[in-house]
Amino acid sequence: MEPNVTCFCVDASPFHPVRRKLLLVFIMLFLWLYLFYCCAGSCAAAVPGAVLLGSPSLADGRPGAEKAPGGAGLLSKLLLLRAGQPGTAPRPASAEPPEAEDTEPGALEPGPISRFFNGSGSKKLPQAIIVGVKKGGTRALLEFLRVHPDIRAVGAEPHFFDRNYEKGFDWYRDLMPRTLDGQITMEKTPSYFVTKEAPARISAMSKDMKLIVVVRDPVTRAISDYTQTLSKRPDIPTFESLTFKNRTTGLIDTSWSAIQIGIYAKHLENWLQYFPMSQILFVSGERLITDPAGELGRVQDFLGLKRIITDKHFYFNQTKGFPCLKKAEGSSKPHCLGKTKGRTHPNIDQEVVQRLREFYRPFNMKFYQMTGHNFGWD
């Protein structure tokens, strides 16, 4: 019997009109996704820095690395011009846990779009580090800096140059967020400033490293430090008793870290053996509160960045009692630092405060002399 040719062709053909349409839709979808991926990733990285206005060139931080020409590509800017989105890498499980008081919920995780774009670029060692000081206002500075599209920073404190140095540069680099050409990778670990080995280790990694130190009146800083410890261990002795080796003679216990950290001139001497003053920027912790835009202007200049963060980015939150960002990272909502920043300090005996002021005065004078800047703590 003759087969029905017409029927055979219609039933068995892979080009059935419905299938053909479906195939076409799939191909178009695939092509569209591919193009989108290209533009978001590879193309962005390939855009030459020359397109850009006002972006700096900075070395990638690897020993022997050449300075990257030009700034971030226009496309990279557009892609990463997040309304306050940070370039944050989620903290890997292997990282040292951040101090509980120094996490910024909601500020550390990039949004889905940001995560998608984060797939482009590469991880680099930092070119700038906020090295101190503990309780100086380091978290505020980093969170504010992250608003800048040419800055990408790791959210948690890596503690590489003090606690994790033996883990090696690859471990350290892996903590960093991906960056495109011209973007600056940053981290902050305030304990570096008082770590004896830190300057030599950082210098061994990159002699060009830009160092930022947020300093604050050492007496208030010591009380802030104590307040933090007290919040975790409410049974510790009073600030007054910890301050003295011998209260009757008025001998200060300089071995107490809360006191030690504030002797800035002494710590700075160690850094100056490895870095010239021109590579260290001192930010006033006090001015970071009263004039955040002013201090951020100095920092952007120091980093060779266009002044993008201005007073338009801040508002003073009366309830918090501190300046906050008008737009949180990855969202359009305002963002203040968490409850662990801006704690109420306990009342300290004024005589003890006075004695501490006397103790710090010569060190402060020396520090003003070394930095060429009077921070007005006396």
Ligand SMILES: Nc1ncnc2c1ncn2[C@@H]1O[C@H](COP(=O)(O)OS(=O)(=O)O)[C@@H](OP(=O)(O)O)[C@H]1O
């Ligand atoms: N904008 C804004 N919001 C909240 N807090 C601010 C801000 N700017 C500076 N500060 C001050 O930052 C102090 C904490 O400093 P750090 O972030 O360096 O602390 S830490 O070392 O990382 O734990 C913290 O110290 P305390 O007030 O003693 O809690 C604040 O005074």
